[in-house]
């Protein structure tokens with residue numbers, strides 16, 4: 001799928017059903033490392049059941065000790081003949097512990113930092129795979145921890161060569177970063193549409209609140225920010241689909257700006273709804289909780305600032 005297509009799908013699903021959006025995206029993110037680095041045998045075995053929805057797959061990089069500094073993961077895999085024995089834990093893994101298959105990253109040579117990380121395809125049924133606890137977030141999101149206790153992984157399930165794992169993980173995240181922006185745009189768009197509808201039917205001082213210029217300024221501001229964010233998202237996507245090799249700065253700008261303004265837009269939507277905006281059962285209340293995690297996962301806002309600055313200073 002082109003990046004533009006992926007962004008279109010994420011935006012529209014996020015606008016209409018964020019839970020469906022999550023499933024669609026996680027199947028892509030989990031399959032990403034196999035698409036990037038898997039051999040033909042691995043692709044044939046694992047991708048068709050993911051595409052048909054028979055198998056749930058996910059991406060497991062983050063550990064309890066930290067997510068931002070991904071190169072410092074502690075999980076270790078040691079080769080023993082035709083198997084690796086994996087020990088360690090992962091947390092904040094979307095779809096865990098229920099997913100069937102995990103793209104897992106672990107150190108095979110801890111002395112080499114990020115160059116000592118290797119990717120593996122781990123099935124839930126492998127001996128030593130221990131499903132962990134589910135995490136209860138502020139918004140509905142299937143997510144949890146998994147543990148590996150001498151988890152036995154066939155060498156045939158290694159992704160690429162030893163030491164290529166960090167590169168594979170980053171290549172996967174590079175593709176997805178722009179699409180997080182698209183998801184944020186979809187959620188912000190839903191908040192705007194809901195606000196316009198509400199403002200036209202809610203009465204105050206004998207007239208719809210849409211007649212008040214302060215409410216009009218809010219919806220105008222919301223629409224303008226959403227359009228700007230959407231343009232950044234599709235700029236990054238068009239550039240990549242058009243063949244630009246390095247869209248690191250553009251995709252970070254898209255993710256950073258879209259997730260930050262979506263938070264502001266949804267906050268304004270709650271304001272337009274008055275007290276009902278914080279009542280369970282109202283869409284904007286749900287969106288208010290759902291949008292928050294997007295500024296954290298797949299590179300926090302702080303890290304996106306650093307990435308953009310690094311690119312500018314390097315150029």
Ligand SMILES: Cc1cc2nc3c(=O)[nH]c(=O)nc-3n(C[C@H](O)[C@H](O)[C@H](O)COP(=O)(O)OP(=O)(O)OC[C@H]3O[C@@H](n4cnc5c(N)ncnc54)[C@H](O)[C@@H]3O)c2cc1C
Pocket residue numbers: 058059060061062065066067068069091092093094095137141143293296297298299300301302303306
């Ligand atoms: C809903 C949700 C879904 C997720 N799904 C997945 C998944 O499927 N797979 C997966 O592997 N992970 C997943 N994650 C984990 C996510 O990627 C991490 O939470 C994220 O990378 C941040 O890591 P952390 O939580 O350990 O925060 P930390 O890395 O501890 O960061 C804490 C704070 O310090 C800041 N910080 C850290 N380093 C710097 C720096 N150098 N300069 C400035 N500020 C800095 C961060 O920006 C942040 O504000 C998910 C998280 C959430 C919330």
